[in-house]
Structures are given as structure tokens and as C-alpha cells.
Amino acid sequence: MRRFALVSCLFLLVSACSGPRVLDPRYGAAIAAGAPALQVGLPGRGDASVLRREMLRDGVGSWISPEGYGFYLRDGLLVGTRGIGEGLLSADVTALRAALGEGARRRVVRRHAYLGGDNGSRIRHYSCLIEPKGAREIALGAGRSRTRLVAETCSGAGETFENLYWLTEPGGRIVQSRQWMGPLHGALSTRVVP
Amino acid sequence: MSCRFCLSPVLAASLGWLPWGTESAAQGLSFHGAPGIVEMPSARMLPDGVLALSAARDGHAARGALAFQVAPRLTGAFRYAVLPGFDGPGRDRFDRSFDLRYQLAEARGPWPAVALGLRDLAGTGIYSGEYLVASRPLHGGLELTAGLGWGRLAGRGAIGAPLGLFHARFADRPDPAHGGIATTGQVDTGSWFRGAAAPFAGLTWQPDDHWTLAAEYSSDSYAIEAEKGLVEVESPFNVALAYRFESGVELGVAALRGRDLGLRLTYLRHPDRPLAGPGREGAPEPLLPRPLVAELGWNRVETGGSLAVEGMEAGAPSIRGGSARLTLENEDWPEAAQAAGRAARRLANTLPSEVERFTLTFARHGMPITAIHLARSDLERLEHALNGAKEMRARAEITDAAESAPGYVAPRLSFDLAPYTAFSFFDPDSPLRAELGVQLDAGYSPVPGLIFSGRLRQALAGNLGDQARRSTSALPHVRSDLALYNAASAFEVSHLTGGYYLRPGHDLFGRVTAGYLEPMYAGVSGELLWWPVDSPLALGVEVNRVRQRDHDGLFGLRDYAVTTGHASAYYDFGGGYHGQLDLGRYLAGDWGATLTLERRFGSGVSVGGFFTLTDVPFETFGEGSFDKGIRVEIPVSWLSGHPSRETVTRTIRPVYRDGGARLNVRDRLYDVTRDYRGAAITDDWGRFFR
Numbered sequence: 107m108r109r110f111a112l113v114s115c116l117f118l119l120v121s122a123c124s125g126p127r128v129l130d131p132r133y134g135a136a137i138a139a140g141a142p143a144l145q146v147g148l149p150g151r152g153d154a155s156v157l158r159r160e161m162l163r164d165g166v167g168s169w170i171s172p173e174g175y176g177f178y179l180r181d182g183l184l185v186g187t188r189g190i191g192e193g194l195l196s197a198d199v200t201a202l203r204a205a206l207g208e209g210a211r212r213r214v215v216r217r218h219a220y221l222g223g224d225n226g227s228r229i230r231h232y233s234c235l236i237e238p239k240g241a242r243e244i245a246l247g248a249g250r251s252r253t254r255l256v257a258e259t260c261s262g263a264g265e266t267f268e269n270l271y272w273l274t275e276p277g278g279r280i281v282q283s284r285q286w287m288g289p290l291h292g293a294l295s296t297r298v299v300p
Numbered sequence: 301m302s303c304r305f306c307l308s309p310v311l312a313a314s315l316g317w318l319p320w321g322t323e324s325a326a327q328g329l330s331f332h333g334a335p336g337i338v339e340m341p342s343a344r345m346l347p348d349g350v351l352a353l354s355a356a357r358d359g360h361a362a363r364g365a366l367a368f369q370v371a372p373r374l375t376g377a378f379r380y381a382v383l384p385g386f387d388g389p390g391r392d393r394f395d396r397s398f399d400l401r402y403q404l405a406e407a408r409g410p411w412p413a414v415a416l417g418l419r420d421l422a423g424t425g426i427y428s429g430e431y432l433v434a435s436r437p438l439h440g441g442l443e444l445t446a447g448l449g450w451g452r453l454a455g456r457g458a459i460g461a462p463l464g465l466f467h468a469r470f471a472d473r474p475d476p477a478h479g480g481i482a483t484t485g486q487v488d489t490g491s492w493f494r495g496a497a498a499p500f501a502g503l504t505w506q507p508d509d510h511w512t513l514a515a516e517y518s519s520d521s522y523a524i525e526a527e528k529g530l531v532e533v534e535s536p537f538n539v540a541l542a543y544r545f546e547s548g549v550e551l552g553v554a555a556l557r558g559r560d561l562g563l564r565l566t567y568l569r570h571p572d573r574p575l576a577g578p579g580r581e582g583a584p585e586p587l588l589p590r591p592l593v594a595e596l597g598w599n600r601v602e603t604g605g606s607l608a609v610e611g612m613e614a615g616a617p618s619i620r621g622g623s624a625r626l627t628l629e630n631e632d633w634p635e636a637a638q639a640a641g642r643a644a645r646r647l648a649n650t651l652p653s654e655v656e657r658f659t660l661t662f663a664r665h666g667m668p669i670t671a672i673h674l675a676r677s678d679l680e681r682l683e684h685a686l687n688g689a690k691e692m693r694a695r696a697e698i699t700d701a702a703e704s705a706p707g708y709v710a711p712r713l714s715f716d717l718a719p720y721t722a723f724s725f726f727d728p729d730s731p732l733r734a735e736l737g738v739q740l741d742a743g744y745s746p747v748p749g750l751i752f753s754g755r756l757r758q759a760l761a762g763n764l765g766d767q768a769r770r771s772t773s774a775l776p777h778v779r780s781d782l783a784l785y786n787a788a789s790a791f792e793v794s795h796l797t798g799g800y801y802l803r804p805g806h807d808l809f810g811r812v813t814a815g816y817l818e819p820m821y822a823g824v825s826g827e828l829l830w831w832p833v834d835s836p837l838a839l840g841v842e843v844n845r846v847r848q849r850d851h852d853g854l855f856g857l858r859d860y861a862v863t864t865g866h867a868s869a870y871y872d873f874g875g876g877y878h879g880q881l882d883l884g885r886y887l888a889g890d891w892g893a894t895l896t897l898e899r900r901f902g903s904g905v906s907v908g909g910f911f912t913l914t915d916v917p918f919e920t921f922g923e924g925s926f927d928k929g930i931r932v933e934i935p936v937s938w939l940s941g942h943p944s945r946e947t948v949t950r951t952i953r954p955v956y957r958d959g960g961a962r963l964n965v966r967d968r969l970y971d972v973t974r975d976y977r978g979a980a981i982t983d984d985w986g987r988f989f990r
Contacts, residue, residue, distance in 0.1 A: 130582060161586035166684045168586035176583020178684060185684060188990060193578025195989065198686045219686050223572035224902025225635060225984035227689045290577070 130174030136160050143299040144169060146177070148291055156299070177294075182271075182280030184287070184294060192288030193221035205236040206256055206271060207278055212236045216260055220288075232262035244272055244282055247300035253281060265289060328443075328504045328512050328542070329566050331356045331554065332419075332427075333365025334377045334401065337502035337516040338538040338554050338562075340453075342445040343415035343435035345403050348372045349901065352568045356552075359560025360384070360531045366930075368907050370899065373403040376909075378930055378952065380726070383426070385530055395426050396726060396954045412436035412444075418492065419452065426524065429453040430493050431500075441508075445516075446501040450493050455521030456536055458496035470494050512542040512552075522557065534558030544568075571905035576941025584990060585645050587683050594653040606646045611943065612639060613708040615748075617647070622656040627663050629707035632943045634904055634935050636662060636976055637693075638987035640672050648679055662976045663707030665967065666748035667801040667809065669976040670833060671704060673697040683989060693985040700833045702803040706748030716741040720757065724764055724786070725952060735762030735786075739794070749801050755794040757853075765790070774920045775958040776860055778820075778887035782956060784851045785819060792853025794819055795966060807832045809969045818964040821846040821887075822857060829969035831977055836872035838977075840970060841865070844963050846887075862887055864963055866894075870970055872978050876900045878908075880970075887961040890914035894927075894960065902983060904935040904947075912960030924955030 136158035147154040157169040157177055166185065169177040176188030178196075185197040201214035216232040239255040253272040260267055267286035274281055281298045328344070330336025333354035335344040346352060346369040354365045360383065367377035377399040386393035397420035407413040412434040420428040433447030448462070451473065464471030473495025502516030516538050525531040535558025542552035542564070552564035569575075585606075588596075603626075607614045611632025618625045624647060633639035640660050647658050661671040678695050682688035717740050724733040737759040744752045759765070765787040771780035797815035804810045809829040816822040823846030831838035843865035850856035866884030873879060880896040892915060898908025911928035918925040929951055936946040974980055 132585075161588060163587060163589050164680075164684070168583070170583055174582030175580075180684070188583040189580050191578075195986065196684050196686050196688055217686055219689070221578045221986045221990070222902070223570070223574060225637075225986050226902060227687075227986035229686065 129172050130170065132160065132174065133158060133170050133172050136170060144179075145297040145299055146171075147295040148287075148293075179296075182283060182296070182298075184285045184296075187287060191291050194288065195219040195221055195227050202234065202236070202258065206273065206280075209238055209254070209256070210236075211238065216262075230263035230265075232260040232265070234258050234260035241275065242272060246281055246298065251281060260286070267293070269293075328506065328514060329354065329367075329550065329552070329564075331358055331540075331552075331556075331562055331564055332363070332377070332399070333379060333566070334367045334375055334399065337445055337504055337514045338518070338540040339520060339556070340445070340449075340500045340502055340516050340518055341401065341415075341417055341419075341431055341433055341447070342443070342502075342504075343403060343407075343413040343433045343447075344443075345369060345373060345375055345401075345415075346568075347570065349572065349899070350568055350570050351907065352566055354564060354566040356562065356564040358554075358562045359556050360525060366932075370907075375399075375401040377401075379420075379427075381427070383525070383530070386426075386525075386528065393426070394726065397421070397427055407435065407437060427452050428491070429520075441506045443504045443506075444501075445504070446499065448497045448499055449519045450495060450497050451491070453500065453519050454496045454498040455523045456498055456519050458498045460497070461495055462497050463493055510544050512540075512544070514540045514542075518557075531557065532559060571901040571907070572903045574903050574938040574941070576937075576939065579937065579943070579990070580941035581943050581990065584642055585649060587645055587680055588649045590653050590680070593649060593651075598650060598652045603646065603650045606650060607643060610639075610642045610646060612643060613712075614643075615705045615707055615709060617651070618705070619651070619655060622654055623659065624651055624655045624657070625659040625661070625704070627661040627668055627701075627705050627707040629663050629666075630945070632945065634937045634943060634945055635984035635987045636981050637983070637985045638943075638990055640674075641692075641988035641990065644674055644679055648676055661701040661704040661707070662981075663701075663704070664972050664976075665751055665799070665801040666706045666708065666710075666745065667803060667972075668701040668704035668706065669809075669973050670981055671699050671701040672981070673699065689985050689988050692988050693982060698833055698981055700807055702806050702808070708745075708748060710745050710748050712743075712745045714741075714743045722762075722764060723950075724767070724782075726954060733762070733764045733767065735759050735764035737762075750798070751801070752798045754796040757792050757794050759790045771958075773922055773958045775888045775890075775916060778848070778860070778862075778958045779956060779961045780958050781851070785853065788851040789819070789853030792819060793855065794853075797966075799967065801967075801972075804828070809973060811967070811969050813965060813967070816849065816855070817844075817846065818966070819853060820849055821963055822849050823847055823861075825963065825965045827969050829973070831870075831970075831973065833977065833981075836874070836978060838870040838970060840868045840870070842868070842884075842968070844965065846963060862889055866962070868970070874979075876902070882962070886912070886914060886959070887963060888916070888958045890916045890959055892916075892960055894962070898931070903938055904933075905938060906931070906933040908932075914960045916959040921959040922955075922957055924957060927953065927955075927957065927960035929953035 141158040144157045146157055155171050157171050159167045160170050161168045165180055167179045175190040178186030181203060183199045187194045196219045198217040205212045205214050214234050216234050218230045219227045222228045237257045239257050242253050242255045243250050244253055252275050254275045256271045258269040269286055270284040271280050272282035284293050284295045287294045331339050336342050348369050350369050352367040356363045361381050363379055363381040365377055365379040370376050379397050381395040383393040399419045401415050401417040403415045405414045414434045417431045429449055429451030431447050431449040431453050435443055435445040437443045461471045474491050498519035500517055500519040504514040506512050518536055518538050522531050522533050526533055538556050540552055540554035542550055544550040548568045550566040554562035556562045603617055604614055613629040615627045628643055630639040643660050644658055656676050658674045659671050661668045663669055674696055682692050720737055720739045722735045737757055739755055739757045741755050767783035771777050773780045793816060795816055795818055797813050799813040802810045807830055811827045814824045817825060825844040827842040829840040845863050848858040848860040850858055864885050864887055866882040868882045871879045876899050878898050878900060882894040885891050892913050894912040896910040898906050900906040909930045913926055931951045933947050933949045936944040
């Protein structure tokens with residue numbers, strides 16, 4: 107039995123050793139193609155990364171991380187994650203987009219589809235309050251940018267979170283944001299790379 | 301007042317990746333591994349589907365238990381206990397037992413929950429007892445439990461035989477050991493609820509989701525152990541304290557019988573909460589806009605190569621009119637829906653823009669099984685839609701694929717070198733034996749459907765071969781000489797076969813395998829399965845002619861030869877419950893039937909039990925009386941988060957003897973096709989766009 111324990115410990119040690127982190131080839135290809143970049147961070151985990159956009163189709167951008175994880179963004183709003191986080195399959199942010207464009211104080215409904223543990227998809231509904239917070243000047247790239255900050259406070263499905271969006275003034279494009287991914291990782295912060 | 305017996309709708313709805321899941325609603329486990337006070341049971345159930353693995357020391361015995369909430373009102377538990385010195389100085393008793401508890405009524409309003417329980421249905425009788433118990437939640441996280449116990453649970457303070465008032469038969473109780481070792485393993489209905497009964501009661505207090513404090517008056521006087529001088533009982537009261545972590549681990553400590561310290565470690569998990577969460581597989585290839593695909597132009601090699609990247613082998617795609625057909629062998633993805641979604645994306649990104657319909661056929665061993673028909677425009681429209689997965693499933697057509705092309709281009713050669721572990725449980729001399737080694741797998745397919753395959757194993761370390769006990773079975777030693785095989789075969793040819801897999805007709809599957817079929821037998825095996833695509837019922841028939849192999853695991857054969865065969869019915873009851881009935885002739889020449897019941901969860905975890913009754917009398921079978929066991933299957937992807945079709949399967953049989961023994965031929969048709977047939981092909985569609 108002792109010999110068994112020794113040999114199995116050896117096996118476990120060897121299998122636990124992982125080599126250097128391998129870059130996903132699709133990420134490399136995206137860089138080579140000069141795809142747009144987006145800085146993201148997971149403050150809850152202390153991680154930061156630069157995503158590259160593999161494709162833009164029908165208004166949704168498919169962004170890939172160096173490890174090969176996926177993020178889907180519609181006009182800068184997170185509508186899906188792959189390989190990381192809660193298993194956000196898709197999200198309905200139409201009301202939110204309209205409200206951000208208007209710049210008014212409004213109540214909207216958000217809907218998220220998550221992958222359940224049994225591999226089915228489940229929809230969660232959130233009631234959100236959109237509140238413009240005024241003008242903000244932020245650092246973007248080398249210079250500074252004039253933006254307006256909008257806060258979105260949501261509750262539903264046992265969760266409560268606050269998202270922040272910095273939109274260009276004028277233009278209304280999201281250049282910086284903090285968006286809730288789920289209870290596991292908390293918020294995702296994004297910043298456009300100019 | 302919070303409802304401790306029900307899940308809040310939010311919690312139920314979010315059964316998914318939340319760190320809390322539903323186990324936090326489960327409370328107070330006893331030292332016997334199922335919901336209870338300290339050692340006494342309560343009327344509570346675990347949340348439906350939850351598994352609880354426990355290890356405990358009660359000051360004398362060490363116990364391991366696996367409890368499973370089979371259905372919302374039925375709990376089953378398998379327990380293995382080691383009682384030091386029970387059979388004499390230095391001679392320990394190893395006790396295997398199986399418990400069942402059925403909740404007759406839920407707690408509602410002023411009424412308590414009521415449950416009926418059977419401890420040690422079919423074991424060696426030490427913990428054998430029955431109980432009727434009621435539990436009522438009170439204000440402030442308190443719960444009061446009171447009940448009546450029979451048998452072992454009537455050791456102290458017996459109040460006579462209450463059921464003796466109804467029928468004289470219940471007035472006394474037969475001695476549990478009266479049959480000797482030969483009657484162990486039988487379901488001893490003859491003594492249920494007979495004889496004296498004694499009351500027990502207790503209180504549990506759960507101020508929050510972590511802590512539990514429990515105190516009880518126990519009706520178990522440990523009379524047998526006290527008589528043998530193994531345990532001293534100073535008090536009928538037991539007190540326990542437990543803490544549950546968010547991960548599902550629970551630690552408990554107790555003061556038992558007034559003087560002993562008890563320790564308990566339990567791990568609770570719901571099978572639909574994979575260890576690795578939603579999975580760490582990388583992002584799928586995004587769909588390209590169709591005009592861009594047209595620009596890039598179609599490249600046949602491109603399709604095949606890109607599918608290989610996704611872990612799938614494919615035959616050549618065929619395009620006719622606006623339809624493309626492709627057969628694939630899915631090597632990596634545990635869920636057919638995810639493999640289909642990935643393959644569909646690759647087709648959409650490489651095929652000419654006129655192609656509107658995709659037909660994806662799943663095949664295994666060169667045998668096409670089921671076809672999924674999709675519209676390319678649905679794919680494009682639903683990729684990011686909120687209800688995309690559900691709508692895709694509603695719009696996909698599923699048909700039988702008997703006439704489809706095979707899923708790979710022959711000839712095909714494969715090799716794999718990997719470590720393996722093998723375990724043996726419940727040998728009285730050493731309850732856990734293990735072996736570690738390396739195995740080499742090789743496969744060659746000259747034409748699709750014809751597969752030559754072999755596995756060589758070399759043991760490196762372990763005590764699996766050290767078993768000294770020899771079989772004393774009165775039947776031909778068809779399985780009970782396992783110790784001789786383990787001892788003599790450090791290097792073994794596990795199997796070496798030629799197999800042919802075919803589709804004889806619509807909804808029909810066929811297999812012929814010949815060679816060294818498994819470590820103990822060589823011969824020929826033929827099987828036919830009928831399973832229509834939408835059908836919950838499948839029917840099969842199998843016939844084998846085999847000879848026993850030599851103990852050294854090489855190419856020699858022994859004299860014993862037998863013809864075995866079974867007619868099988870497989871039924872999907874819905875809700876994840878499956879049953880299988882096999883009728884026929886077993887390896888020892890005995891005739892009988894095997895019933896298997898399993899619960900398969902959406903995540904791929906399966907928990908099930910089986911038993912076999914044949915014309916071999918219980919006394920001839922020997923200890924255990926008939927073949928039975930529990931099987932737990934966990935996909936490797938559930939543990940690691942990375943796609944894999946491998947599973948970790950453990951079959952626990954209290955005894956391994958010669959009655960009711962079936963040939964372990966590999967790749968039986970139902971196992972090969974079940975992931976692509978019936979409910980399995982339409983479940984798991986949440987993964988389609990992943």
C-alpha cells in the first residue's frame with residue numbers, strides 16, 4: 107500500500123504541474139488582423155486583460171481573451187460570456203440601450219439567459235433604474251475625454267447590482283463601463299483602447 | 301416563519317452556478333449520514349437529488365455513508381461501518397447496510413412532517429431497525445423531532461410492542477442473526493416493525509445557514525457493543541454541534557452516550573451543480589456574415605480541418621441543392637447539443653452561401669445514429685437571441701439516420717497511453733484495495749464500422765493482487781476468482797477484439813464482437829437493438845458464447861464455456877429516471893432477471909442501483925444471497941470544466957459472487973447510442989450556442 111501511495115503522489119504532482127499559459131491561436135490571429143482591442147478587468151478577481159474583436163455581426167461583437175474565453179458586447183453592453191463566469195448565454199438590453207441614448211431618468215427591464223446546472227437555459231428578470239449622473243472627464247489613451255456618466259441600479263432574481271457607463275459627449279458611445287457579470291465574479295470593467 | 305422544508309422560488313429558479321445552490325437549505329445530518337438529530341433520524345428529507353457523502357467516528361465504530369435523495373420523498377443511504385474488535389480481540393466486523401426513508405407527509409401549517417424508515421434492509425443486521433418519526437419546525441430555527449423505533453432503535457425504554465395490538469405476529473421480533481452468514485443480504489421483511497418499540501426525541505437549532513446545535517434522547521442503548529465491552533454507556537443523551545461551509549462541507553462534533561467524542565465530516569452536493577461551474581471551454585467560433593462567407597469561397601478541406609479543431613471527426617460533406625449533409629463522430633463534447641452547435645457554426649462559416657439546410661448526423665464506431673436538421677438562417681438569427689437555445693431546439697428536426705454515410709474516413713488508426721486506477725472494496729481482510737498502472741489502448745478501423753481494438757495493462761503499484769482469500773462458491777467460479785486474476789496478471793491483455801457495428805434497418809442497431817472480450821472471458825458476442833428516435837422504450841437482445849480465460853491475463857483459455865444471453869427492455873420514465881430489465885441466462889448457467897433503476901441528471905451525473913434474482917437458491921449463492929449494487933457515474937467534464945466524454949464510474953457491490961453474473965462486453969449498443977437517442981439528443985440545448 108505504501109508503494110501505491112508513493113506512486114500515486116508522483117502521478118498527482120506531475121499532473122498538477124502546468125506548463126506556461128498558452129495563447130489561444132484565434133487571439134493571435136485577431137491581433138495579426140489588426141482587430142479592435144478592448145481593455146477589461148475583473149476587479150473581484152484582480153485580473154486585467156485586453157480583448158480582441160473577432161467578429162461584428164448584426165450589431166453584436168464577439169470578443170476573445172488571450173486564453174480563448176469569449177465576451178459578447180452589443181454597443182459596449184455585455185450580452186454574453188463563454189468559458190468564464192456565470193454562463194451568461196445572452197441578454198436582452200434593448201430597453202437599456204434606448205434609455206442610454208435618451209439620457210433621461212427611466213425604469214427599464216433587463217433579461218438575462220443563464221446556463222443552468224442541468225444544461226438548460228434559464229431567464230432572469232431585473233428591474234433597473236437608469237440615472238444620469240452628469241458630465242465626467244476621464245483619461246482615455248494618451249489624452250482626456252469628455253463623457254457623461256449614467257448609473258443603472260438593478261434588482262431581481264435575488265441579486266442587486268449597479269452598473270456604470272461613461273458615454274462620449276457628443277456621440278453616446280460607451281468608452282468605459284462597469285457591468286455586473288454575476289455573483290461569482292462580480293463586475294466586469296471595460297475601457298475602449300483608442 | 302421561514303419554510304425550512306421548501307426552497308424559496310428564487311433559490312429554486314436559480315439552481316445553477318450560485319455558490320449557495322440548494323444544499324444550504326439542507327439541514328442537520330446525523331452520524332448515520334442522513335437527515336437526523338445526532339444519531340436518531342428525523343422526518344426531514346434532503347433537497348431532491350442531493351448526494352451526501354459522510355465519514356464519522358462515533359467513539360467506537362468508523363462509518364462511511366453515501367445518502368441520496370432519490371425522489372422528493374424518498375431517501376436512500378448506503379453505509380459501511382468498521383467495528384473494531386466486534387468479533388473478538390483483534391477481529392473487526394465490517395458491516396454494510398442500506399437504509400430507506402419515506403416521507404409520508406410534509407410539514408404543513410400546524411402539522412409535522414412524518415416519515416417511515418428502514419435501517420439496514422439487507423445487511424448483516426447490526427444496525428437493523430425501523431422507525432416512525434415526526435419533525436415539526438418551531439419558531440426561531442428550532443425543530444422538534446419525536447419518534448418510535450423498533451429493533452436496534454428499541455434498545456432503551458421499550459414500551460411494549462405497539463403493533464402487537466393489531467396482529468399477534470408483531471408482538472415479538474426474531475433474532476436478526478438467526479440465519480447465519482448465509483441469509484445475509486436478503487431483504488428481511490420478516491422482522492419489520494415487529495417486537496418492542498421505544499420512543500426517542502430531540503431538538504435541533506439552526507440560528508443561521510451555517511451552525512446547527514442538536515440534542516437528543518436516544519433509544520439506541522448500544523446493547524450489543526456494551527455487552528462485548530467495546531462501549532460504555534453512561535447517558536441516554538447525545539449532543540452535537542455542526543458547521544456547514546459554503547462549499548457544502550460540513551464538520552460535526554458530538555458528545556455521545558455521556559462519555560465518547562464523535563466526529564463527522566460530510567460533503568453535500570447537488571449533481572446539477574458541477575464542480576467547475578458552467579465550464580471553461582473556450583469561446584465558439586463566431587458566425588460570419590453570409591456575404592463574407594461567399595467572398596471567402598468554400599474549401600472542402602477547410603470544413604474537415606475546422607471540425608477536427610472542435611474535437612470532431614467527420615466524413616466528407618455532401619451538398620445537393622440547398623442542403624448539406626455531414627456525419628460526425630463526436631470525440632470531445634459530453635453534450636450532443638454543444639457538438640451540434642459547434643459543428644453547425646463551422647459549416648455556416650465554410651459552406652457556399654446557397655446552402656440553407658444542414659443535416660448533422662451523429663455516429664459512433666462508424667454507425668450513424670441520429671440526424672439533426674437545422675436551418676442556416678435560424679442559426680444566424682438566434683445566435684445572440686435571448687431565447688436562442690430554446691427556439692433552436694424547437695425548430696430543429698430530429699430523425700433516425702440509418703442510411704447516412706459513416707462519420708469518418710477509413711482506414712483510421714489510434715493509440716493512447718494513460719495511467720489507470722482500479723479498486724476493490726469490502727474484502728474482509730482489507731476494505732479498500734487499489735492498483736495504479738499504465739494502459740495502452742489501440743484501435744484500427746480498415747472500413748467504417750469494422751473496428752479492431754485492444755488494451756494492455758501493466759500494474760505498477762498497489763495491493764489489489766494481495767488478496768489471500770479464495771472463493772468457496774458452490775457455483776462455477778465465473779466471477780469469484782477475481783483474486784486469482786488480480787494476483788496472477790500484473791501485465792494483462794484487458795481486451796483484444798474485432799467488432800462490427802451496423803444499421804440493419806430503420807431504428808435498428810447491430811453489433812458483433814469477437815475475441816478476448818474482457819479480462820475473464822473470450823468468445824463471440826452479438827446484439828441487436830431497436831430504438832426509435834422519439835421513443836422512451838428501447839428493446840434489445842444479446843447472445844454470447846464464451847470461454848473463461850486463464851488467470852494470467854494472457855491468451856490462454858480455461859475449460860469452462862457457457863452460452864449466455866439476455867432480452868432487455870430500457871425505459872425512460874421521464875424526469876431523469878430510467879429503468880432497465882434484462883431477462884436471460886447468466887455466466888454460471890443460471891436463469892433470471894436483473895432490474896436496474898437509475899436517476900440521470902441534466903449535468904450528466906447518474907446514480908443508480910440494481911439487483912439480480914436468478915434460479916440459484918440464496919443458500920447456494922452464499923453470503924449476500926443475491927447480486928446487487930449501486931452505481932455512480934460522474935462525467936470528467938463535471939469535475940474539470942473542460943469538454944470530455946470520459947466518465948468516472950464506480951460500482952459498489954456489497955459482495956461479488958457467481959450468481960447473476962453478466963458478461964462485461966464493451967460498447968453495448970444501448971450505451972453507445974444513448975447520448976444521441978431519446979431525450980438525450982434534445983436535452984442540454986442550453987449548450988447549443990456555447
